[in-house]
Amino acid sequence: MQGVVGGGAGAVSGGGGSSTSGASISTVSNEDNLVLSSEDSSSCLDESELELGLGLSLGVGMGACKAQQGLRGGQYARILTAKDFPYVGSSASVSSSSSSSSSSSSSSLSRANVTAGTKRSADSAAAANGASQVVGWPPIRAYRMNSLVNQAKLPATEVFNSLIVKSRKSNPAVGKGTSNACVNAKEKGQLRSSLFVKVNMDGIPIGRKVDLSSHRCYETLAQKLEDMFATSSTIMNSIRGEEHDMMVEATRPSKLLDGSSGFVLTYEDKEGDWMLVGDVPWGMFINSVRRLRIMRASEANGLAPRSEESNGGQRMKPI
């Protein structure tokens, strides 16, 4: 048979980092492209949870994951094999194409440095993300990839030296205010209007992203997060108790911040430490936050303790 895939196919890593703490990242081993090991992950699942339907790293898992949502009642992750996808006869050819493509892309990557071209950066962006190594997929032209890389990927820390928040009188910020930042040193390519950071919630495999620059205080941020995750799991409903009220006013204290929900909001700072959100001035927070995590209160023991407050609510006022 022609075009047979050998065992030495290029390894394709599973989609990014897993969101739940401790869950192992599934990787496609060289030997076995179709079957993923998920022994460790099942122990981290809650019963009321979405099934972690891990499939082929190249995204088939997404479809399987959602489909498995229907199978409730204590079932946990099932290893998906080729039998689940009778149509995927060509999956074998992917690995061979990946290996041949990655060898061609690696050689072209090195050549790219010499020619100072920008075309290859699309694949290096993919490689840097640890994403699948399929060359030229999704089909987005290199110049567009470059402009995305400029826009989206800068960590929050490098942007703001001193944060001054302005708002126009004729454009009153409604609800979600937009902050406009002035920096002292104007650095080309580093001035950004949006500050997207990843947010993961314990027990939910799919994370979200939130634009920190559209908030000016912890309260609105927490409410935004509550809204985001309320639509995707039953856990958030337990936070809200009887009130399944999507219209959250700005003045209501957030359950995420006052610790009354069983979850706490934490963030990873630029040193890699996990801190409780709400302890430092907003500007300082923006300056050091790398990503957010809504952590189970039971796991939040080792975190930097917050100072005692009589009302238990957030103590930072909008700047």
Next chain:
Amino acid sequence: MDPERKKVVEHVAVSTFPDEVLERVLVQLKSHKDRSSVSLVCHSWYDAERFSRTHVFIANCYSVTPEIVSRRFPNIRSVSLKGKPRFSDFNLVPPNWGANIRSWLVMFAAKYPFLEELRLKRMTVTDESLEFLALSFPNFKALSLLSCDGFSTDGLAAIATHCKNLAELDIQENDLNDKSGSWLSCFPENFSSLEVLNFANLSNDVNFEALERLVSRCKSLKVLKVNRNITLEQLPRLLIRAPLLTELGTGSFLQEHPACQYSELENAFNKCMNLNTLSGLSEVTALSLPALYPACANLTFMNLSCAALQSGELAKLLVHCPCLRRLWVLDTVEDKGLEAVGSNCPLLEELRVFPTDPFDEDTFHGVTESGFIAVSYGCRRLSYVLYFCRQMTNAAVATIVQNCPDFTHFRLCIMNPWQPDYQTNEPMDEAFCAVVKSCTKLQRLAVSGLLTDLTFEYIGKYAKNLETLSVAFAGSSDWGMQCVLGGCPKLRKLEIRDCPFGNAALLSGLDKYESMRSLWMSDCKVTMNGCRVLAKEMPRLNVEVIKVDGSNESQADKVYVYRSVAGPRTDAPPFVLTL
């Protein structure tokens, strides 16, 4: 042809109908398809047409030689040339593959000294070639380079320095060596003929004062697209000097300084009465965006694909753009933003939604099928869509094409390969069945998701007007490709990657390929032997195989087949094997 009409033509041929008159008439014909038809009528019409043609469009630079072109068309003033296969945009073609403009330029210099316009797509152009161009054609007016490579900003400097009558300089999306922005300062101080200037994709700073003076001098400037280094504070200074602007590409739209300069911006946009196209807007915020509103009344095309807008911001903006026909956005607008599109843009004909984070699979973001459905309910005239998403259902697509049966271009990219319908877990076959059945005018189709041969059966059976088909990670067997090649009477370009189609599929199209422009198959199951058979049976096709390092010897990694009157390539690099 019915007997009546035939008589009329014969009558005309018998009477003396001076060629000069015929040529005068034919000069009015612009469409190259019409001209091709005209040239086939009879010998005298063929001659009349070829003498009267001033613009030639060569869709594949290797399908014909410069000599043949210059022999047939002696009076050309404007040339459009396309080179590499389209998948080279996605790094599927190794560098130094070919499509070098050099040999064409040499011919042009000899045969078309009065050449005015050159539009190149996916060609390799060196700085030497650009300098040669600048020095060889005194009447040269328009240069457009799209998705080309091989040159640097030094070449642009040569153009700016020497082309005294330049009216158009359009440098888009090229893989160039961007050394500096000094090329802009090479336009002489008395140079004033520019009407179109697009340097939006260049990354180095140009001298702003030089740009300002240039814009001032060029009183006929209609199109100005600057790069993101031009700030929001600098923009008004350009706008007030270009009152005739119909197409504007801004630089950065980030407002760095307090509100006092906002009024300058507002005033400048208030005066932009003639804008029909707007692009750029990188780093735009909710604060700076409203300055645009006064200029949006007549906008028909808005390209927001560099502006990470949120749904609310887009909604507010669209209220001011009632005439919008074409809209490009990033998927930061999400489904809610697309709902706003559906609500505010009844005249919309084209929508493109680009992904912000194509490689991040474990974070929810972007658009889903709901956004697309929302647009389809509000924008019934939609005929062109390019949609990047992570999830789709068959039912959604069926609804969409029911709402919008006029699609001519349907390009759906479900970004995870082999992704089934996420609700039913079935293949996406029925989605594309709905597309080809409902959209009888469909010319271009790109498929994605988990697809079996059934999809291609449907395409072959129903897509009677299909000209371009792009396939990736799809199909189950040779039968799929055979269906397409056996149906689809108007198929011109077929590009396939990573599909289980092999020699049987390849060879089933023997009779078809000469009526097509080209076929591309990469990482499929075609072998060298299969390609050799094809090459042997069809001598007027160029059958080229690109060999990739470290691959199996008998495998034909990347196959490119195209019709040509030029014979096999004489400039093929070692990794391109002509069979």
